[in-house]
Amino acid sequence: MTTRLKIPSAEDSTEIDAVITYEGKHTGEGAPAIIISHPYGPLGGSIVNNVVQSLHKYFSSKNYVTASFNFRGAGRSGGRTSWTGMPERQDYIAVMNHLFKSNAYPTISSIIICGYSFGSMIAGSITPPADIPSRYLLISYPLSVMWALTSFHSTFFKEQVMQRMDSANDATSGPMLFIMGDRDQFTGLGALKRWIADKATERTTLAVVPDGDHFWFGMEETLIQIIDSWLHQ
Template sequence: MPEVIFNGPAGRLEGRFHPSKQRGAPLAIVLHPHPQFGGTMNNQIVYQLYYAFAERGFSVLRFNFRGVGRSQGSFDHGAGELSDAASALDWAQAVSPEARACWIAGVSFGSWIGMQLLMRRPEIEGFISIAPPANRFDFTFLAPCPSSGLFVHGDQDRVAPVKEVTSVIEKLKTQKGIVIEHALVEGANHFFENRVDELMVAVGEYLDKRLDNPPRVAVASRAD
């Protein structure tokens, strides 16, 4: 997939972008786990999410937050990373001006950033939030949650226990017509070790339901 460099608030940001061949295709932005604990855009789940969207006809971008890989700047405890995500969406919209909609997906720390971006950008119509660390970061800003989406958790998650996420979801205020779904992956820990396939089945089923079973698009080799 094409490597891209775009400007962020703290300098250049490194990413990978798959442009859809279909005019007006929707956009998806995928956000990686915590930069200080090894999170990068090449995280296995981020990688799989990227292709899940690409194979369903999206133009999709994954990128490294500031200070990760070849992205400039340094870790900013969430505030700067949210600005990075906003810049990523701005860049994707600039190169795909006819995009009719946008989705956001995030893993762990990235899910916290993604949900904050969702609250600020009304064009985001769907989300995938994987292993959101509701015990470590405040999710009470989701009041109301403006878009339908999916939370996914492993039932053996010790980093962000599922009961914490369930509590957040139960307290979510939603707008009329908004539906929040929650999927549990049996036997999965916070990193979905040996359970990534099961995770992606849950994500794929949700996307297919929301998108009305879109035809699959041939995507260049995942080794590219």
């Protein structure tokens, strides 16, 4: 079953347009969940995106409670895109809180915090409830252009990810998968490798896709295969 609804942002009650799918039977038992966030809105990013839609279809077929949503200023959501990324964090948190509090879905037993491009920057800064097993799935992380997406608040977002990669920070660290094409137009592979290597632990994986660029057109199935393998490790 798929539901489309408006969720008030945790920032300022801006209406956030969300699509939530659960194909399993609502038996009262728990189910895993994933929240998928999209690329930068002013450049055309929304839930109507090849990567977002491919992930939504895959995870809902695996009986995840699957949520995709439009950040403020994108698609059917209200408001405007911010200059800092901070309000968008609250948009993401609002969707996450909705999944945990609503009786319309099974109890959330675990969660994947997921984002693509700009959405991966936001997702990497999100902390789920401490008692819920979590993973992070970050696709085409925009490391080299974060300064432009956040009005020079990129240090905050980088630090959030580094805390999750730090083995000493067990409370907020779940397994983390970065997926990057070796022809990404916005972040050099070498820069990302060096950044991850600075804090990476056994919980951190970087999957590099030969001939993959930032947009993944025609390579959506490759992404799904990598993700499926990671989930079964």
